[in-house]
Amino acid sequence: MDLRDRTAVVTGASSGIGTETVRALASRGARVVATARREDRLEALADQVPGVVPVAADVTDPAGRARISAQAGQVDVLVNNAGVGYFGLVEQMTAEDVERLLEVNVLAAIALTKEVLPGMLERGRGAIVNVSSVAAFVALPPLTVYSATKFALQGFSEGLRREVAGRGVSVHTVNPGLTRSEFVVASQGAASPLVQAGFNAAGLPPWTVANAVVRALEAERRPGYAEVAVPRLAGFARLAALPAVSRAIDLASIPGRYAVAALGLQREAAPLGDARPGEGKRA
Amino acid sequence: MDLASRTVVVTGASEGIGRATALEVAAAGARVVAAARSAERLDELVVASKGDIVPVPVDLTTAEGREHLLEVADEPAALVNVAGAARLGAVTEVSDDDVRDLFALNVLALIELTRGVLPGMLDRGSGHVVNAGSVLGYVAGPPLAVYSATKAAVQGFTDGLRREVLGRGVDVTLVTPGAVQGTAVLDRAGGAADGSPVDVLFDVTGVGPEAVAVAIREVLEHPGWLTARARSVPRVVGAARLGTVPVVGRLVDEGTRLLRERAGRLA
Numbered sequence: 026m027d028l029r030d031r032t033a034v035v036t037g038a039s040s041g042i043g044t045e046t047v048r049a050l051a052s053r054g055a056r057v058v059a060t061a062r063r064e065d066r067l068e069a070l071a072d073q074v075p076g077v078v079p080v081a082a083d084v085t086d087p088a089g090r091a092r093i094s095a096q097a098g099q100v101d102v103l104v105n106n107a108g109v110g111y112f113g114l115v116e117q118m119t120a121e122d123v124e125r126l127l128e129v130n131v132l133a134a135i136a137l138t139k140e141v142l143p144g145m146l147e148r149g150r151g152a153i154v155n156v157s158s159v160a161a162f163v164a165l166p167p168l169t170v171y172s173a174t175k176f177a178l179q180g181f182s183e184g185l186r187r188e189v190a191g192r193g194v195s196v197h198t199v200n201p202g203l204t205r206s207e208f209v210v211a212s213q214g215a216a217s218p219l220v221q222a223g224f225n226a227a228g229l230p231p232w233t234v235a236n237a238v239v240r241a242l243e244a245e246r247r248p249g250y251a252e253v254a255v256p257r258l259a260g261f262a263r264l265a266a267l268p269a270v271s272r273a274i275d276l277a278s279i280p281g282r283y284a285v286a287a288l289g290l291q292r293e294a295a296p297l298g299d300a301r302p303g304e305g306k307r308a
Numbered sequence: 309m310d311l312a313s314r315t316v317v318v319t320g321a322s323e324g325i326g327r328a329t330a331l332e333v334a335a336a337g338a339r340v341v342a343a344a345r346s347a348e349r350l351d352e353l354v355v356a357s358k359g360d361i362v363p364v365p366v367d368l369t370t371a372e373g374r375e376h377l378l379e380v381a382d383e384p385a386a387l388v389n390v391a392g393a394a395r396l397g398a399v400t401e402v403s404d405d406d407v408r409d410l411f412a413l414n415v416l417a418l419i420e421l422t423r424g425v426l427p428g429m430l431d432r433g434s435g436h437v438v439n440a441g442s443v444l445g446y447v448a449g450p451p452l453a454v455y456s457a458t459k460a461a462v463q464g465f466t467d468g469l470r471r472e473v474l475g476r477g478v479d480v481t482l483v484t485p486g487a488v489q490g491t492a493v494l495d496r497a498g499g500a501a502d503g504s505p506v507d508v509l510f511d512v513t514g515v516g517p518e519a520v521a522v523a524i525r526e527v528l529e530h531p532g533w534l535t536a537r538a539r540s541v542p543r544v545v546g547a548a549r550l551g552t553v554p555v556v557g558r559l560v561d562e563g564t565r566l567l568r569e570r571a572g573r574l575a
Binding site (some may be wrong): 087114115116118120123124127131132135136138139142143146160161162163164165166167168169170172173174175176177178179180181182183184185186187188190191250252260263264265266267268271272274275278279282 | 399400402407408411415422426427430445446447448449450451452453454456457459460461463464466468469471472475537538549551553554560561564569
């Protein structure tokens with residue numbers, strides 16, 4: 026798809042991958058509707074980058090989603106990037122945490138997709154990019170429930186792309202590994218051992234993921250969709266679905282767990298509370 | 309695990325796989341705590357079984373319902389999460405509320421029930437959680453894209469949880485049925501009629517719910533060392549895992565496209 030003069034909606038645009046994706050799409054000449062809850066950040070982004078329309082909205086709220094589509098008008102590209110992360114054992118989570126993860130990472134993305142899809146199908150043109158994760162290929166503690174939400178987003182993307190194939194709408198996923206964003210900070214708090222250990226800084230710079238989003242959109246060869254792992258090599262995590270590989274990961278998870286416990290990385294999981302979608306979040 | 313006089317919680321016990329599982333596990337001597345919404349159908353289940361079945365009519369999408377179930381079960385030896393719903397239809401035809409309801413039952417209730425029994429099981433150093441996934445969790449497809457997403461979530465959760473508790477005495481197994489006969493559980497969005505290609509496909513190629521129930525009982529009785537990971541019913545549908553390999557995924561894409569063009573719509 027040639028992105029010039031197209032309208033793109035990017036969720037979770039106030040930081041990390043979202044912000045970089047807004048920049049990348051705008052630099053290709055797209056009109057970008059940037060959404061997140063933090064208005065000040067969106068305003069600052071719009072001041073810096075021409076062609077950006079800031080819309081402060083909560084994607085988990087139907088009224089927020091309605092506002093986004095009203096402001097956007099005809100949407101050619103939807104980038105579902107908003108999401109929250111959570112490091113912690115299943116037994117240590119609260120019910121609200123589980124619900125919040127599902128709400129932001131899955132339900133909001135599906136609802137927003139449903140909002141723009143009829144128009145795309147009618148015009149026979151459009152693209153949806155779901156920013157998923159390597160955790161959608163392989164589920165590992167202490168990211169179990171986060172992985173479950175990314176598995177869901179991946180499954181949804183796959184089913185949807187098969188549903189709309191040949192009707193002018195493509196559905197891509199971009200699956201980053203650990204990214205240098207607010208993911209860890211937002212889910213753990215700045216004082217967490219993970220953050221202190223520099224775990225955050227070890228990740229990919231968010232612009233590499235934004236580039237993958239643009240690459241997915243601009244690719245015009247068959248099969249008509251992209252499922253890009255960032256870095257590419259991380260795509261081999263797909264093999265985790267195969268029984269022998271899965272068992273090897275099972276075995277490795279035992280020493281892995283002790284290592285995580287020894288480093289004190291998992292006990293710090295604080296309740297998500299009001300963690301914001303779009304506050305940086307890939308693992 | 310020898311099932312005799314152990315407590316096993318089975319959700320979704322009023323019909324299909326859940327009902328068959330409750331009967332099968334009760335026949336093996338377990339005390340089955342059977343959960344479903346319909347008190348009437350649970351009573352029928354109790355009458356149909358010669359074993360020990362405790363009916364618990366609850367709505368598992370509510371926290372109170374889940375608490376009540378876990379109270380009655382009182383530290384069960386095993387939890388079998390079967391309860392689930394599906395909406396047949398294009399993504400645009402499934403309402404936002406339906407999407408929410410599907411995730412509330414298929415994913416959230418499953419995770420919360422598991423979290424409810426897990427601390428006790430870890431304390432005792434024994435227990436088994438069996439989650440019903442679906443082959444569609446391996447290979448997602450229309451007209452069940454949203455359902456596929458919920459089952460993928462179940463799969464991811466089960467994989468992660470297994471790796472979390474491995475070596476701590478608690479087994480975690482994913483059972484992935486392929487097509488199962490009798491699609492009465494598949495609600496239809498957009499008013500599609502019965503007798504769709506999907507119905508025909510399920511009835512012709514599907515296994516009976518009893519086959520899945522037998523697999524679940526076997527898994528409970530013989531989890532095996534590190535083998536209690538995933539069990540497909542019939543086993544051959546486990547090959548659907550290959551769907552994650554890009555080139556196979558593309559073939560599935562082409563296949564669904566051809567099928568859709570031939571059949572018009574699948575639902």
